[in-house]
Amino acid sequence: MFEGACACAQQLPNNGDYDRLAELLNKYKQQKGALIPMLQETQKLFGYLPEPAMEQIARAFAVPLGHIYGVATFYAQFYLEPRGRHVIRVCQGTACHVRGSSKILDRVKQELGINAGETTKDFRYTIEPVACIGACGLAPVMMINENTHGRLTPEMMSKILLKYE
Amino acid sequence: MDMITVKIDGKDIQVPADATVLTAAQMAGIDIPTLCYYPGLRPEGACRVCAVEVEGVKSLVASCVYPVTPGAVIHTNTPRVRNARRTIVELMLANHPNSCLTCERNNNCELQQIAFKVGVRKVSFSGERREWLKDETSPSVVRDPEKCILCGRCVKVCNDIQSAGILNYNNRGFDTLVAPVLNRGLGSTSCVACGQCSVVCPVGAITEKNDVDEVWRALSDPKLHVVVQTAPAVRVAIGEEFGLTSSVETGKLVAGLRRLGFDRVFDTDFTADLTIIEEAHELLHRIQNGGTLPMITSCSPGWIKFLEHNYPALLPHLSTCKSPQQMFGALAKSYYADKMGLKPEEIYVVSIMPCTAKKYEAKRPEMSRDGIVDVDAVLTTRELGRMFEEAGIDFAKLPDEEFDEPMGISTGAAVIFGASGGVMEAALRTAVEVITGKELHDIEFAQVRGLEGIKEATLDVAGQKVKVAVANGLANARKLMDLLAAGQADYHFIEIMSCPGGCIGGGGQPLPVDMEVRLARMKAIYQADRDLPLRKSHENPAVKELYKTFLGKPLGHKSHELLHTSYTCRPLFKEC
Ligand code: SF4
Ligand code: SF4
Ligand code: SF4
Ligand code: FES
Secondary structure, three states, rough: OOOOOOOOHHHHOOOOHHHHHHHHHHHHOOOOOOOOHHHHHHHHHHOOHHHHHHHHHHHHHHHHHHHHHHHHHHOOOOOOOOOOOEEEEEEOHHHHHHHOHHHHHHHHHHHHOOOOOEEEOOOOOOEOOOOOOOOHHHOOOOOEEEEEOOOOOHEHHHEHHHHHO | EEEEEEEOEEEEEEEEEEOHHHHHHOOOOOOOOOOOOOOOOOOOOOOOOEEEEEEOOOEEEEEEOEEOOOOOEEEEEHHHHHHHHHHHHHHHOOOOOHHHHHOOOOOOOOOHHHHHHOOOOOOOOOOOOOOOOOOOOOEEEEHHHHOOOOOOHHHHHHHHOOOOEEEEEEEOOHEEEEEEEHHHHHHEEEOOOOHHHHHOOOOEEEEOOOOHHHHHHHHOOOOOOOEEOOOHHHHHHHHHHHHOOOOOOHHHHHHHHHHHOEEEEEEEHHHHHHHHHHHHHHHHHHHHOOOOOOEEEOHHHHHHHHHHOOHHHHHHEEEOEOOHHHHHHHHHHHHHHHHHOHHHHHHHEEEEEEEOHHHHHHHHHHHHEEEEEEEEEEHHHHHHHHHHHHHHOOHOOOOOOOOOOOOOOHHHHHHHHOOOHHHHHHHHHHHHHHHHHHOOOOOOOOHHHHOOOEEEEEEEEEEEEEEEEEEOOOOHHHHHHHHHHHHOOOOEEEEEEEEOOOHHOOOOOOOOOHHHHHHHHHHHHHHHHHOOOOOOOOOOHHHHHOOOOOOOOOOOHHHHHHHHHHOOOOOOEEOO
16 A cells, blocks of 8 residues: 555655654554654654655555645644744734734844744744733743743844844 | 334335435435435535434434434424525535636536525625635646535545545645645646546536537637547447436437537547457467566556556556557557548547546657647547537437448447456457457356456466456555555456446546446446447457558557557656
8 A cells, every 4th residue: 555666756865864754653653543643753853744754654654645744734733844943933912912012023024034934044933923822921922932032122123033043 | 134114204114224314315205415425435424414303312413424223203304404404505605606607517516406405595705715726737637626615525536436545635624625635736646637536526626627629629620630539438428418318329429429520430449449459469478478467458547647656566567558549549640641641730639538537648748659649639528518518419319320430440349348347358358269269159258247346257268267357446456456566466367447337437427426327327338239240359340451451460560659658657646
């Protein structure tokens, strides 16, 4: 099942991560219900779910690639595009909104030249659209990776962003 | 099966204990509307249009998946049921484009019919609607996802029946989309172009690619000599487009094609006979010379593409014979062109096929010579029906007419190509006579006939055991290929057809289709065989003449140049 052998399709990026992926596949492929954990591990490894990795998973699990893709797009936790090293989440909750969070978000977009949901070309930043991140006391607030930055003004943004290499 | 008694709409009725409420109601002569349910596919209970009330059960149930229980009291026509059904359909329509008048499925759309049946009164077009791009990347089928009602039938046919695994539910919630793998265009996936998704789709969300206008253009071009060929399975189904039951309508079909203005009306059966002769000799050659066995038939282009993507290592098993459609095109632009004193480029070849994959096949680069394609345009049976409509041809009133010569002469062996097992049977009729050198009297091979997914037979031919297998539907083909890849298939010859039942159940055949319709078409095919005076391909006088004056001998030099082809290994999940 689903393990065709066309030579032109077999070339994987020459990348140590794919060796690690092969080990993971060996571990998970015999287990029932292991597809989601497998996808999670893969995402941890690559930061997202690259297409060649999904193909490898489809072969090992003997399911169509379309099935993997269906699952990956059903759950919000999976990303199909590479993401930046730093993920920026600007809170759009009510408290932040009243205190001008949309201007904060606009400033971030301006500085980075990308929209919410996009990643900069150098893979340094991704802006992730979020609703409320639950730190209303610090409004307007944003998170970069695991760090919270509060009581923001648009003017503070460029300095904060620069701290994340 | 045990029978139990249930009460439906006040009447007691005996039904099998494993029936669903839907089948029980059908047995009682009650018509419950359905959308996601499709006979032969795994029922899911997704759309809820088939809602009914069962006494003692609080909410309405989906009758297509709800099992009957002894003594159950069922109501299919209460105000609550009627309201629920109407609301469900109204909601569907609220997110549906208002474009029936220009839709491929206008007049033959299950959503239209259901809207009528449940009495939809108002549609609110005020809400937000998803906008999706039309997908015209495949030469065979077109997807129009805005019309999709997410019933899932295509997903099931593509995964369960064809095991192609192309269509799936992607995304979630409001963004849910039934689409090919990675949201790619179908044409850049390993879709095999079988069109079975277009057969089961209740609406205009997946349809055959319509090439009718190209054919009209060719027909009105005075510089072109336009010839048409029709496949065996078309003649037993075209009548359905005009409300007739499935039966042999060869005479009317020929007459209708002539009315459309084709310069010559020919028969793919002529080259089906030729295929048999080439293929039978290829098989014997392989058996006698230690060639790759089993040999597998190559007339079903969806099957070819499937093997190229999924089992490239098994490609040497494929017969190198082009399909009858392509042999026809190649000969029309050489043999026939010579006879008529025409240049190949002055001839335009149209095929009428039961199949959407034939559109893809005609576009394969191997299927042309010096930049001239063998076949210029391929129409499905459904598109031909539409052409007749556009031309104002009243099919039922047409007289019976005969094919033109010489490429319209054929035998019964050719016509059975249209049913699963037919190519095998036709090949055996010829191969056995070639091997034994004696006339074969018992020419009907019942073991390879019928709708069963995989059929096997062992024959005794001049003291040698010949083992054959036949599969239809690609999930069945996959089973055979897995055996073959594991070295567990010691057959000599395998016939594979992509579509359930063979070409009679092809992706381009009239809608709707179910087991009964397939059986009726199959019966008609074998009737057409019995009606013909000649029933073995090698007895076809026009084919004999072709060998004598043009080709030389089977598998000869000219045959190789015109009638044989090669295959390409393709990646598992995409198009090269
Ligand atoms: S799919 Fe049916 S309801 Fe929708 S536009 Fe086409 S004909 Fe009309
Ligand atoms: S044409 Fe066949 S393989 Fe392609 S999507 Fe439709 S059902 Fe699947
Ligand atoms: S494309 Fe057609 S068959 Fe497939 S889910 Fe949509 S409506 Fe149903
Ligand atoms: S037909 Fe029963 S739920 Fe769709």
